[in-house]
Amino acid sequence: MKLLLVEDEITLSIIISKGLKKSGYAVDTAFDGEEALDLFEINIYDLIILDLNLPKIDGMEVLRQVRSTCDDTKILILSARSEIHDKIIGLDKGANDYLVKPFDFQELEARIRNLLRRSFTQKNSIISCSNLTLDSSKKTVFVDDLLIDLTKKEYAILEYLLFHQNKVISAEELIEHIWDSEVDLFSNSLKFHIHSLRKKIAVGLGDKEVIKTIRGQGYMISES
Numbered sequence: 005m006k007l008l009l010v011e012d013e014i015t016l017s018i019i020i021s022k023g024l025k026k027s028g029y030a031v032d033t034a035f036d037g038e039e040a041l042d043l044f045e046i047n048i049y050d051l052i053i054l055d056l057n058l059p060k061i062d063g064m065e066v067l068r069q070v071r072s073t074c075d076d077t078k079i080l081i082l083s084a085r086s087e088i089h090d091k092i093i094g095l096d097k098g099a100n101d102y103l104v105k106p107f108d109f110q111e112l113e114a115r116i117r118n119l120l121r122r123s124f125t126q127k128n129s130i131i132s133c134s135n136l137t138l139d140s141s142k143k144t145v146f147v148d149d150l151l152i153d154l155t156k157k158e159y160a161i162l163e164y165l166l167f168h169q170n171k172v173i174s175a176e177e178l179i180e181h182i183w184d185s186e187v188d189l190f191s192n193s194l195k196f197h198i199h200s201l202r203k204k205i206a207v208g209l210g211d212k213e214v215i216k217t218i219r220g221q222g223y224m225i226s227e228s
Contacts, residue, residue: 005050005120005160006030006181010040010066011082012058020053023109024116028143028156030184037061041069048180049077051119053112056083056094064097071098078119082107117141131166134227136205136214138166147205157182158201161194165215165225174222198223 007024011017012035021031032047034040036059044052052070056063067079081094084105091102100122101115117140121129129141137146140163145152154162160182165173175194183193202215216224 005164006032006048006184007116008032008034008040008043008047008049008052010034010037010052010058010063011055012036013055020109020112024113027113028160029116030160030182032185035059037063037066040066043185044070044074044077047185050181051078051080051116053080053082053116054099056081056085056090064093067094067097067099078122080112080115080119082112114141131163131169133166133169133214133225134212138163145205147207150207152204152207154201154204155197157193157197158204161197161201162205162215162225165223168225170224170226172218172221172224178223 007029009017009021009024009031011020011033014035017033017035021033024031032043032049034043038060040054040058041061054063054066058066063081063083067081070077070079078100079098080101080103081099082103082105083090083094086104094102100119103112103115117129121140129139131138131140135148138144143159145154145159145162161178164178164181179194198215202213205214214225214227216226218224
């Protein structure tokens, strides 16, 4: 999943970004409200982590402008403003969640997982297709009882396809949601990771191909 982190404290931004990337998320960073809106205009994000005390354009204004054009992207406010009226204003203006600094990183991750599950109408952390099972809270994948060792990108591809089970997902959409904005759109990285992912999950699936290539359109996961 692709996230936008909007945080003007550079050290904190680096710490959060590294932690989220370690968990397999693609992360773009902005250090002021103007940069955040510029990135939002040209990229697709599954979730935005938004500080409120930002240079150039305040976080509340960023929230207002994002919500004026997009209802789908989840927004988690991460702010030192701890007064109840700040939380109420943020939630009323369209934020999906509000976490006060200082915070525990594990709680931040849990809230992100929860919001992303809501984005894809997934009510729990377990997603299955045939005898393939993914647990988004533990970041694990099993074929029957066999634990499959995936790279972060392989896991992210599989998770996104499972969230959109039985729907054709274009290569462009996968790249937009799984790689950060520095990716070379003309590289063969996606094909390489799809090929590697198929080999790994094929161990317990026999001849059954769960990840299908739909020629000229993209990829799809389905049981049939």
